[in-house]
Amino acid sequence: xxIRNRIVAVVFAxxxxxxxxxxxxxxxxxxxxxxxxxxxxxxxxASAEVSSAVGVTGMTRKMxxxxxxAQIFFIGGxxxxxxxxxxxxxxVWRMQSTNEDGSFSSVEAERAxxxxxxxxxxWWYLSWxxxxxxxxxEALMDKAQMARKIRYYNADVKRVEEAKFEEAxxxxxDSETAPPEEAQSAALDPDDLPKYVxxxxxxxxxxxxxxxxxxxxxxYDEEEKTTYRYTWWVDPAAPGGLVxxxxxxxxxxxxxxxxxxxxxxxxxxKFKSY
Numbered sequence: 437x438x439i440r441n442r443i444v445a446v447v448f449a450x451x452x453x454x455x456x457x458x459x460x461x462x463x464x465x466x467x468x469x470x471x472x473x474x475x476x477x478x479x480x481x482a483s484a485e486v487s488s489a490v491g492v493t494g495m496t497r498k499m500x501x502x503x504x505x506a507q508i509f510f511i512g513g514x515x516x517x518x519x520x521x522x523x524x525x526x527x528v529w530r531m532q533s534t535n536e537d538g539s540f541s542s543v544e545a546e547r548a549x550x551x552x553x554x555x556x557x558x559w560w561y562l563s564w565x566x567x568x569x570x571x572x573x574e575a576l577m578d579k580a581q582m583a584r585k586i587r588y589y590n591a592d593v594k595r596v597e598e599a600k601f602e603e604a605x606x607x608x609x610d611s612e613t614a615p616p617e618e619a620q621s622a623a624l625d626p627d628d629l630p631k632y633v634x635x636x637x638x639x640x641x642x643x644x645x646x647x648x649x650x651x652x653x654x655x656y657d658e659e660e661k662t663t664y665r666y667t668w669w670v671d672p673a674a675p676g677g678l679v680x681x682x683x684x685x686x687x688x689x690x691x692x693x694x695x696x697x698x699x700x701x702x703x704x705x706k707f708k709s710y
Contacts, residue, residue, distance in 0.1 A: 498599050501586050505616035508545045508562045512681030513621040513666045519677025521549040524703045527676050531694035548703040574709045587707040596707045639669050641695040646671035646679045675699045
């Protein structure tokens with residue numbers, strides 16, 4: 437199993453939220469010389485234009501999207517197509533990861549089904565918010581839930597831009613043009629979920645009460661010799677089905693927990709994607 441597959445296999449590897457919360461922050465240009473700041477700003481703008489023109493910006497945005505995709509689209513490792521959202525409907529999630537040393541970080545993730553296209557493709561909105569940073573994408577997914585292209589606002593050049601992925605069958609697995617990998621749990625057949633139901637419980641999240649089934653599923657990584665355990669609380673009547681989740685790793689204090697914060701309706705494109 438390659439490194440890309442290992443990263444996605446754990447789906448919610450506890451380091452990822454902290455990574456996204458810190459490594460994606462970009463320091464601003466400051467100082468006490470207004471002309472120097474202006475010059476630096478102009479140079480940064482010119483550099484951003486070059487980066488955009490030669491495709492560097494699109495490449496970095498695809499890398500960001502690849503990291504975020506499984507964590508937002510497969511919230512808690514739970515398949516996005518197990519229980520569908522309605523068109524223009526979305527959910528907001530709050531997630532907290534705990535590291536081996538006991539430190540933790542929190543993020544807010546948002547996922548919305550924007551529009552179904554005549555050929556069966558769908559436009560989705562995906563957002564990741566942490567430490568004042570807000571990363572937003574609109575992604576065109578094919579029938580297999582694989583991203584074909586993404587659109588985003590490039591604040592450096594103040595315009596909406598687009599980056600495309602190749603079809604999964606045609607792209608080299610580790611290439612920059614390959615679509616992001618699915619979560620390991622994506623292989624689960626929705627019809628098999630009842631086999632993993634342990635109990636029915638009343639769950640209160642996001643100001644609502646749900647009568648949820650507690651589903652427990654484990655994944656053993658042969659290469660790492662590690663078992664990953666997922667617990668999902670699912671109410672089929674809830675938008676998207678999932679209302680709460682926990683993720684743990686055997687022999688480790690690392691964990692990730694998440695719960696549904698709110699359900700919204702009336703989403704539309706921010707980036708003129710359709």
